[in-house]
Amino acid sequence: MTLGTRLAFVLFLGLVLGGCAVPAWVPWVGKTSPAPPPPARTVDSSRAEPAPATAPPAPPLKGLSDDVVSDRVVAIVNNDAITLGEVLESIAVWRRENRERAGAQTDEELATQFLNRLIDSRLQLQEAEREQIKIDDAEVVEELTERVKKLGSPSLEAFEASAKAEGVTLDAIKKRVRDSLRVSRIVRRKVALRISVTEEEIDRYLEANRLKLETGLSYHARHVLIVPDTPAEESWTATRTRAEAIRTEALGGADFMELARRQSADVSAKDGGDLGTLKRGELAEDIENQILRLAVGEVSAPYRSSLGWHVFKLEAKESLEGEALGRVRQQIRDILFREKYEARLDVWLKEIKQRAIIEVRM
Numbered sequence: 488m489t490l491g492t493r494l495a496f497v498l499f500l501g502l503v504l505g506g507c508a509v510p511a512w513v514p515w516v517g518k519t520s521p522a523p524p525p526p527a528r529t530v531d532s533s534r535a536e537p538a539p540a541t542a543p544p545a546p547p548l549k550g551l552s553d554d555v556v557s558d559r560v561v562a563i564v565n566n567d568a569i570t571l572g573e574v575l576e577s578i579a580v581w582r583r584e585n586r587e588r589a590g591a592q593t594d595e596e597l598a599t600q601f602l603n604r605l606i607d608s609r610l611q612l613q614e615a616e617r618e619q620i621k622i623d624d625a626e627v628v629e630e631l632t633e634r635v636k637k638l639g640s641p642s643l644e645a646f647e648a649s650a651k652a653e654g655v656t657l658d659a660i661k662k663r664v665r666d667s668l669r670v671s672r673i674v675r676r677k678v679a680l681r682i683s684v685t686e687e688e689i690d691r692y693l694e695a696n697r698l699k700l701e702t703g704l705s706y707h708a709r710h711v712l713i714v715p716d717t718p719a720e721e722s723w724t725a726t727r728t729r730a731e732a733i734r735t736e737a738l739g740g741a742d743f744m745e746l747a748r749r750q751s752a753d754v755s756a757k758d759g760g761d762l763g764t765l766k767r768g769e770l771a772e773d774i775e776n777q778i779l780r781l782a783v784g785e786v787s788a789p790y791r792s793s794l795g796w797h798v799f800k801l802e803a804k805e806s807l808e809g810e811a812l813g814r815v816r817q818q819i820r821d822i823l824f825r826e827k828y829e830a831r832l833d834v835w836l837k838e839i840k841q842r843a844i845i846e847v848r849m
Contacts, residue, residue: 562602563846564609569602577601602849608670610839615669618676622668627661630668678831684823692819697807700815702767704805708778709760711746712753714795723791730789730796737786743800752795760800779804 562569578597632643640646647657693700713730715722733750737743747753747760755761767775774797777790781801789796805811 561847561849562606563844563848564606565613565844567609567613569605569609573605574598574601577605598849602847606845606847607836610836610843611670611673612666613843614677614839615673618673620669620672620676622665622672626668627665631661631664634664674832677835678828682824682827682831684820684827688823689816689819692823693807693816700819701807704807704811705764705766706779706804707764707802708762709743709747709800709802710753710755710762711743711751711760711798712795713750713798714752723796726796727789727791730798734786734789734798737798737800743786764803 559571560568561571561574575594575598578594578601581597581601628643635643635646638646640649650657650660711730711733713726713733715726729750733746737746744759744761747756750756751760753760762770767779769775770778771792774790774792777787777797778799778801781787781799783801783804785801787797787799789798791797807815
């Protein structure tokens with residue numbers, strides 16, 4: 488197979504296997520996952536290859552060109568050879584999927600990075616073989632069918648016809664899918680299933696990061712703004728008196744929305760002083776502090792800003808309780824799981840590298 492044909496082959500596989508290879512942060516793979524995956528992060532992508540990781544640095548290739556023999560062996564991982572063609576294929580897929588930043592690095596620079604990833608991928612696949620992990624044909628077909636649907640192909644048969652038109656056999660694609668699933672299974676067995684996050688760990692993280700976590704919570708408020716007629720202090724004093732009178736009316740049962748419509752100088756007056764549903768940090772800090780210190784339904788004492796005197800009413804406030812607390816605790820669980828997962832994955836990769844024989848020939 489010529490290099491051009493091989494590149495076409497891998498680019499086609501890149502479309503099919505876009506979600507099959509295991510990103511470094513995904514501990515659970517398949518429909519029977521016992522827990523949701525941690526939050527997504529940016530991952531490197533030679534997507535036709537299993538789970539990229541970090542390998543011992545290799546020297547850059549010199550003088551890459553179309554004239555280079557693509558079948559030249561550039562690394563041996565135990566008894567498994569990696570060819571220059573495989574490195575170039577990985578680069579081609581990456582450039583195709585990262586067109587906006589593809590010009591930032593040369594092929595020589597990318598070759599070093601992708602050779603390291605291929606070495607790590609090969610080691611993980613060898614571990615799956617050593618553990619005798621098998622993927623049956625039904626699992627491969629199910630996974631492939633799911634990927635084909637995402638491509639918009641009406642059926643696996645139609646997809647196979649398209650593959651043949653690209654010079655790609657369905658058996659070759661199935662092999663890539665099978666290898667990817669095997670790596671997923673070994674990573675789950677050696678890494679994900681050996682990690683747990685306790686409620687005590689979640690509690691500690693919650694208390695240490697409560698202010699940061701509350702930033703994403705929302706609140707809903709209204710206000711009345713009374714603006715002084717002149718910059719003179721006497722005018723500001725008179726304006727405060729009006730604001731205090733408005734607060735007294737509101738505390739006496741008057742409709743706050745109607746008070747705002749009649750007396751507020753803010754553009755929100757027509758909406759009954761409605762400031763809308765806000766996230767913490769959207770308003771000026773001093774204004775927000777005045778609002779958030781209120782209990783729901785409470786009306787504030789007059790507060791002076793550079794615009795005039797404000798009277799606030801807090802309509803609703805999301806807090807770290809109930810559903811919101813449940814969501815936050817799950818987010819914390821995912822964060823802690825990812826941290827432990829990455830640390831455990833790094834340890835495991837180092838272990839398998841230490842007992843491997845790796846020869847780089849670039």
